[in-house]
Amino acid sequence: MLRTRGPNAAKIAKMTISVITFDLDNTLWDVEPALIKAEQVQQQWLLQHRPGAVDAFDQEALFEFKKSVWKRHPELLHHVSQMRTQMLYELQIAGGYSEEDAHIGAQQAFDVFLVARHKVVFYEEALSVLERLAQRYTLGALTNGNADIYKTDAADYFDFAFSAEYIGASKPHPAMFQAALKQTGVAAEQIIHVGDDPEHDIRGARDMGMHTIWVNTRQKTWPDGDRADREVENLRQLPKAILDINDHR
Ligand SMILES: [Mg+2]
Numbered sequence: 001m002l003r004t005r006g007p008n009a010a011k012i013a014k015m016t017i018s019v020i021t022f023d024l025d026n027t028l029w030d031v032e033p034a035l036i037k038a039e040q041v042q043q044q045w046l047l048q049h050r051p052g053a054v055d056a057f058d059q060e061a062l063f064e065f066k067k068s069v070w071k072r073h074p075e076l077l078h079h080v081s082q083m084r085t086q087m088l089y090e091l092q093i094a095g096g097y098s099e100e101d102a103h104i105g106a107q108q109a110f111d112v113f114l115v116a117r118h119k120v121v122f123y124e125e126a127l128s129v130l131e132r133l134a135q136r137y138t139l140g141a142l143t144n145g146n147a148d149i150y151k152t153d154a155a156d157y158f159d160f161a162f163s164a165e166y167i168g169a170s171k172p173h174p175a176m177f178q179a180a181l182k183q184t185g186v187a188a189e190q191i192i193h194v195g196d197d198p199e200h201d202i203r204g205a206r207d208m209g210m211h212t213i214w215v216n217t218r219q220k221t222w223p224d225g226d227r228a229d230r231e232v233e234n235l236r237q238l239p240k241a242i243l244d245i246n247d248h249r
Contacts, residue, residue: 017211017246019184020133021140023171023195024147027215028130028154029120029233031145038116045109048092053095053105065091078164079147085110118151123217129235130157133242140180142193144200145172160184171197172204181208189249192229192242202228211245213238 025031046054057065068086070076076083084108092102133139134157141149141161149161162179164170171177181188188209195201195215202212206226214228215235222231228243 001078015189015249017137017190017192017242017249018244019138019140019180019186020144020189021177021180021191021193021205021210023193023197023201023215024141024149025145026196026217027173027194028126028199029122030217031120031147034117034120035077037119038113041116042088042109042113045112046088046105049108050092050095050097050101050105053092053097054123065094078144078168078170080144081110081114084113084146091151105208114146118147120147120152122153123235125234127153127157129238130154132239133157137242138184140183142171142176142180142195144176150202171195171200172207174204174208177208177210192245194238198225198228211249213241213245 010024021048022028029050043054050072056060066087068084073083073086074085088106088109089102092105093099096106130139141158143149143161144164146163146165148163149155149158149205160180160183162176162183164176167173167175167179169175177188177193184191189211191205192211192213193201193205194213195205196217198214202214203225205212206228212228212230214222214231216222216231216233219233229245232238
């Protein structure tokens with residue numbers, strides 16, 4: 001049978017990897033130091049401007065208080081920023097402040113939290129790797145947290161970003177990955193999702209038909225279940241892992 005080259009070649013070109021989506025926290029930076037610092041400045045703000053609110057609780061009682069807010073507001077489960085603002089509001093109400101003061105205070109305390117939360121320190125190699133990848137691929141961010149990639153030093157490298165807050169669902173929910181598909185207009189198999197969370201990132205993306213790379217900077221053991229297509233311990237290994245997937249897909 002005579003074989004034509006055209007459609008085949010077109011198909012191969014079509015299936016080339018063209019989009020890389022990234023988880024953010026613990027994939028491009030360690031999130032814990034920024035979160036700890038952000039909690040501290042938020043606490044400082046409350047102590048200074050709303051005495052009697054947060055200082056009425058010891059650490060354990062404060063955690064119980066937070067849990068009760070989470071329980072009463074399941075609708076804010078995927079809205080981490082709104083959930084935090086609600087908690088800050090209720091903390092001040094419990095401390096005897098008026099609704100108006102509590103509203104203003106919640107917003108201001110959250111603002112100082114958010115500024116500190118964005119002072120993330122990228123993994124040493126992250127920015128140069130992202131710069132290199134951005135020359136060749138469309139880069140996107142998919143985060144369940146409240147970090148905004150456009151408020152970081154990597155802003156220039158990203159073509160799009162979706163947060164669980166914006167989508168109204170958290171990874172591994174398909175809606176997060178569908179947002180990337182819709183945004184880019186490519187097929188799922190042309191996307192590689194890169195992330196540190198076996199469930200949220202790897203299973204979630206794989207279920208959507210995307211390729212996956214597990215970022216395992218902490219040398220963790222893979223839990224049960226199907227592994228990612230590739231694994232890296234350092235982002236420097238990423239360009240090669242992407243090419244590998246592209247060549248073996
Ligand atoms: Mg993560």
